[in-house]
Amino acid sequence: MKSCGFCGKQMEDNMVYCPECGEANSTKVTNGDRTTEGNVSTLAGEEPKKKLQPLPPLAGQPTYSAEPVYTPTVDVKVNTEARPELKAKLQSDAYGTQPQATPYGTQAQANPYAVQDPTYYNTGSAVVTEQKSMNVVLGTIGAILGFVIALAIWYFCTNILHVIIYLHGFVFVFLPYFGYRLLGRRSNVVVAAVISIVALLLVYPTEIIFGTLSVKDQLEDKHYYLDLTYEEASDLYEMAREENSSFNAEIIWNFIIIYLGVAVGIFSIISAETKQR
Known part of the structure; x- marks a missing residue:
């Protein structure tokens, strides 16, 4: 007992x-x-095992208690009618502003008791700005890679397969836009507009260069003894456009089809961006 x-x-x-x-x-x-x-x-006769004790906290580390801490809550009632300044603070909006009468009209004044935006401080703003810059750089790299892939597809179909795929223009806009979104993780209407303008500017010289290379390859295949330079092939290409009306009409038709594809691609990416907003 x-x-x-x-x-x-x-x-x-x-x-x-x-x-x-x-x-x-x-x-x-x-x-x-x-x-x-x-x-x-x-x-009996056996020494009990010692319990493991927790390691002491390192210097500078906060200590935590295993016991729960209860904070009592007090229902405080404030007579806001007797304190109009408190009533104005309690009725302030979510951004911490309250109206204030001035000789120039009613203006908004910052409420020091409101919760501030975390990006208000310099550290948060610097982090957000750095993240945006990094996304723009990666997105630009993705757009350039998209243009390179689109040019490779265009050259392969025109000069190797000798076929005109009417999706050239659409691919020439969609691939850079897709590359920007893939690496940059974001895009907007401005990005879509810049890619569209660059695509419109590159279509004409690209078609002329690839057309000249196609004429050079066809002449060298037909006449194996010919070894034309790019300047000579370019002169023959321009001469054929001036003297052969059917050849010139075919080139103009190709331009129309390609620009229609570019227009469809521009409309698609800008519509997608405006719907996301």
Whole structure:
């Protein structure tokens, strides 16, 4: 038998909680040769294992308590009618502004009690600006890669397969836009407009250059002894356009089809951007 350390009531040795006051006296229970205290069980004559103690916190690290901390809440009632300045502060909008009468009319004044935007401070603004700059650089690289891939497809179809795919113009706009969004992770109407303008400016010289190379390859295949330079092939290309009306009409028709594809691509990407906004 043992006595409760709180009320003095006699209780059994293997009892933990006092039957009188209900307080816990000890977690040590003896059952034959085995003694259990908490989660540690030892035999008679055996030294109990030491409990692992938590490491002390490093210098500068905050310490945390395992016990819950309760903060009492108090229902405070403020007579806002007697304090009009408090009423104005409580009725301020989400951005922390409140109207203030001035000789020049009613103006908004910042409320110091409102929650500020995290990007208001220099650190947050610098992080956001750096992220935007990095996205623009990666997006520009993606757009350039898109133009290169579109030019490769255009050259392969025109000069190797000798076919005119009427999706040249659409691919010439869509691939740079897709590359910008893929690497830059974002895009807007300004990006779509810039890509559209660049595509419109590159269509004419690209078709002329690829047409000249196509004429050069066809003449060298037909006459194996010819070894034309690009300048000579360009002169022959311009001469054929001036003297052969059907050849010139075919080139003009190709330009019309390609520019129609570019127009469809521009309309598609700008429509997609305006819908996202």
